[in-house]
Structure formats: C-alpha cells, structure tokens
Amino acid sequence: MPLTESLRDDILAAVPSLRAFAISLSGNADRADDLVQETLLRALANIDSFQPGSNLPAWLFTILRNLFRSDYRKRRREVEDAEGNYAKTLKTQPSQNAHLEFEEFRAALDKLPQDQREALILVGASGFSYEDAASICGCAVGTIKSRVNRARSKLAALLYVDGAEDFGPDETVRAVIGGSGG
C-alpha cells in the first residue's frame, strides 16, 4: 500500500519498541540505532509489499530481525562494552542494587543462544503472540514455545541458582546478587 499519513504515523509509533528490540538483540545502543534506521529505510522502500490491515509491528520486527541476522553473520559479534553502552541509554541511574541486578540480568540474557534470546524477547517483552513471534522468526509456533521455555530455564539457572526449588524471597535473592546486606 502507498505510504499514507496514518501508515507513516504507525511506523513512527513502532520506533520505540523497534529500538528496544534492537538493543536487546545487539546489546549495543549505537548499533541498535543503525539497525533501526536501516529497518525504516527498508520498510519505506518496500512499503508496497505491506498488506494493509496486517500486523505492522510484526512486519517491521521481521525486517529488523533479518537485518540483524545477516549483519551478525557478516561480522560476528564484536566483544564490546555492551554493558557500558547499554547503561548509556538509560535515562535514570538505577540504584546500586537495582543496577547490579540489572547487569546480572543483562549478562545472563547475553549468554542465551540467539534463537532463544530473540524468542524470549518477542514474547516476554515485546508482547507478541507465539504465532506472531513464529512468523517473525520464520519458524513453527511449537519451536517458539520451546525456545521461550528453554530461555527461561536457562535464565533461571544462571540467575537464581538452580532454578526451581532454591528460589527464595526477594531479600534472599537481593542478598545473593548484591553480595552484602548493607
């Protein structure tokens, strides 16, 4: 369909979550914004292939995800100051405890295989249905479900000791993560 005013507004409205997705995938704010920019250019250039009435965010996420994939293959992931770069994107400085917890989480997320990470983000953070996430990733719905489950289990194992039984109340976790009770 042609680029109408309302379509343009919808694309613009999708930008914040595209950025969040790109940063979650790449762990690098500058690179994420380049990805978003390329996604927008590509979307606008191919706007004729967008089916009116279909899911615009899913379409845009698909473009971004594919760009990230091909980019990733080309240059592998540079081991860069992901945390530092990510921290730069934060508006508010979280408290020390929260910050530590945040970095732990970020680091654990980075340890997931890419397939699992993107599935978890799409379903758990972007709020896509399993069906939409499957179409974005070009795989079966069941595959997405099992990736999300494996991602959660792995995160739990990395962050909360052995996962299930050892999980205690917030204070315990905070003490473990923070290393000291103050």
Added chain:
Amino acid sequence: MKDLKSQASKNTTPGKGGLTPEIQSRIGHQLRAMYDDVVRQGVPDRFAELIKKLDAPGATPQVENDGGTNDNNGRE
C-alpha cells in the same frame, strides 16, 4: 479464600520447564523493565526526521494535497 489457595499451590508447583510461576514472573519482570526503559525514551529526532524526509518517496514533487489535512509540516 479460593484465590489464596490456588495462589499458594501455584507458587509452589513448578510450571513449564520446571520453573515456579514465581521465577517465571520474576524473569518476565526484569525483561520488561529492561525493554520498557528503552521504549519510554520515545522516538529520537533522528528517526522522526528520517520518516518525514521520506514522506514523498521520490515521486513527482507534488505539493501535499491529500484532502483536508491541515498540517503544514515544514512548509507554509
């Protein structure tokens, strides 16, 4: 009453993948906190301008005349 009961059993029964609902919700929480922090930053000017610039995609440089919109973005 009923709620408390089911809540209690929920929190001790491992769900899919052997995770308790408590852990699942904690992971979901942190994931969304991380994500939403970026979402809340809104649209950087860079992208707003990019999309505005590409408004008329290379077609005939006709004045925007699409029936009744009153915004005069950038022009008088």
